[in-house]
Amino acid sequence: MIPPITEPTSTGNPNTEQFPSSNGRKLGNISGQLNRWSRARVIRSGRKLDRPPVHHQTATQHVDQLPKEINVSITSPSSSSLSSLEDCTLKESDDDDLVAKGKEIYMVSDGSGRTAEHSVNAALGQFEHFMVHRGCSVNTRLFSGINDIERLMEIIMQAAKEDAILIYTLADEKMAASARHACKVWGVSSIDILRPIIDAIASHLGVSPSGLPRGAPGRKFPLTDDYFKRIDAIEFTIKQDDGALPQNLHRADIVIAGVSRSGKTPLSIYLAQKGFKVANVPIVVGIELPKSLYEIDPKKVFALTINPVMLQTIRRERAKSLGFVEDEKSSYAEMVHVREELDYATKIFVQNPTWPVIEVTGKAIEEIAVIVLRLYQDRKQNSSIPVISRIY
Template sequence: MISTTTLTLSKIPRSPSPTVPPPSEPNSNSSYPNLSEPSSPTQQQARRIKPSPQLNRWSMARAIRSGRKLDRPFQRRSGEINNPDSPRSRGTVDNNGFGGSALQTISPPSEDGSDGECIADYLPAGGKSIFMVSDGTGWTVEHSVNAALGQFEHCLVDRVCPVNTHLFSGIDDVDRLMEIIQQAAKEGAMLVYTLADPSVAEAAKQACKLWNVTSLDVLSPITKSIASHIGVSPSGLSRWAPGRNNSLGEDYFRRIEAIEFTIKQDDGALPENLHKADIILAGVSRSGKTPLSIYLAQKGYKVANVPIVMNVELPKALFEVDPEKVFALTINPVVLQTIRRARAKSLGFDDDMKSSYSEMGYVREDLESARRIFQQNPTWPVIEVTGKAIEETAAILLRLYHDRKNRCSMPRISKRY
């Protein structure tokens, strides 16, 4: 799967809107701009060159990285030619759509006048596209799409159905939103969006319906359900809207403080501060303590990690703190040896150092030494990290942490807003 890439909208030239007759309803008070079908390129190449699939993928990647507009011709499907019932051929929608105003007649452009070619013919060989649009950072929509794509790994990995994802963050202007939807229509892309302002979300919904763009609103359904549950109407303000200062509130500065603390406490540094930590990780070298610490710190937890090295005495403070703060990490010796060999090679260890760090005999002894320490401290939960992503290990750890802290009969991670 092609990694997420952000397109720079400032480099996308706006397409001139065609002249259209005035709306049929003079009393319309719609706050949305008139929509026109995506414009066609002004010049046509003398002959159409069909590059190889590999070259297509390279061109796509270069265009994405440079932020250039991926200007592909938009064509009607053959089944829609001269079909008045086709979504692309209908000139207007009813008054219930798009703020109560009738939309103008639109004519899908054609690059060379031949309407019989399908837009799929112009899609890049790299696969289909998903446009992710957010009026904030895009974290929610990006992780939602990635979670859903995890259900298709069986085909994505084998390149049977590759998908390109493109993130557009900070989209709080309807005009910019329309540009993105036009581009999605040209590329045959799907649009997934999280837009807090109901009017902007409705604009996206109606524009996608008009231009036949598959779309999904991630935020509105859950917002409406919560509003119904707590009996309060949502504010409808985007994350970056003027007047909202909660982005730099107490929770934000607590996370910054946690990250600073965690960095200072990395790899057993400053053991005298272990009592200040919310979570303490203990494990052998290369068992994933540091990346797990940083991930937890970004969630607001002060984390310290203490390496367990054979024949090296552990700091006394580790045994003096609340034992329910301490979590032990273990890993399969074969996997650990592979990681250590790569680490030794990157650091340029000589043969003697390699034998005392990454050879299987030493690795097994190191893990056995750590296991004996874990047995002497039975209150420390031992978490197996082999084959687990950092997020998975963190989820297990936090569930145990909050279960201990709240003494819940059902393990949960609770937070009060």
């Protein structure tokens, strides 16, 4: 008998966190970015998390239909196993008839799972209105490094129990075929992200795919010039973080300017991984910006701005993580100081109209990077760009 998967696997995403149920157990990894408003609504409205009835599903009647390469024993889940499965049911305090049940999304990969995770997060961004207004949470669970049939069947069986959708990226055609067949047998909705793209490219190139996941022992990754360029860019960016070594700003491809906690460092590291040397310069009231910032090509400089309420929230969390207490004499997270810094930064931006001002509130690092790179390439190629005074 295959043991049930009762503990969720971490996605490795810094924006995911554990959502507690009413009895103290953890329901699994949930995207904090996509569910923070839902959790806030739960707290404000006084709703509680209840365990919904679990629908029993028998798989034994379909065992004979599984592919021959799936040599595993599959039995009906026991009542004790089913009792360990929990989900999120949110009940409106003012309307008992309105029930929003949490939905499960399983992501399975034979590699790191980044492709599946990024695809799912991008798609979920189109459903924030549903999760916010309906108060419905979406629990995403990533299972990476899945390279044997038995483990794959365990996950699909668990997905059937929890009525989850299975999204997978499996390079091995036999593994992918087994996943498709098992999902069909057990009634699990599934999507193979890679297969249509692989088939289309194979048809275009006239070559069969290797069927090996990235990072497999049989694959070779030559050290190209692009590889060394990225390593050099990352090393440069780390040394230039938070205004360090301002005399090297002329060596940077991109320079990011903004107040503290506006996302300069993560944006810089993300761009560095794409091969760009990035320096970031903090804007602090009472501290003059380095002269070298005004001496370099202004087309390199990009400014970040953020909503003051969001900035205050981020700074408060940062202060807590550093061990600051509320009664300490620090204005770092005070709204008056936050607005003062943002106003000070705005004045600097106005004095330098060639710096594009990017509004980062509610945007993921990837989204901000797309804007920066679009403007960077347009400037590099001397293409026409929108009026710089516009906030992107």
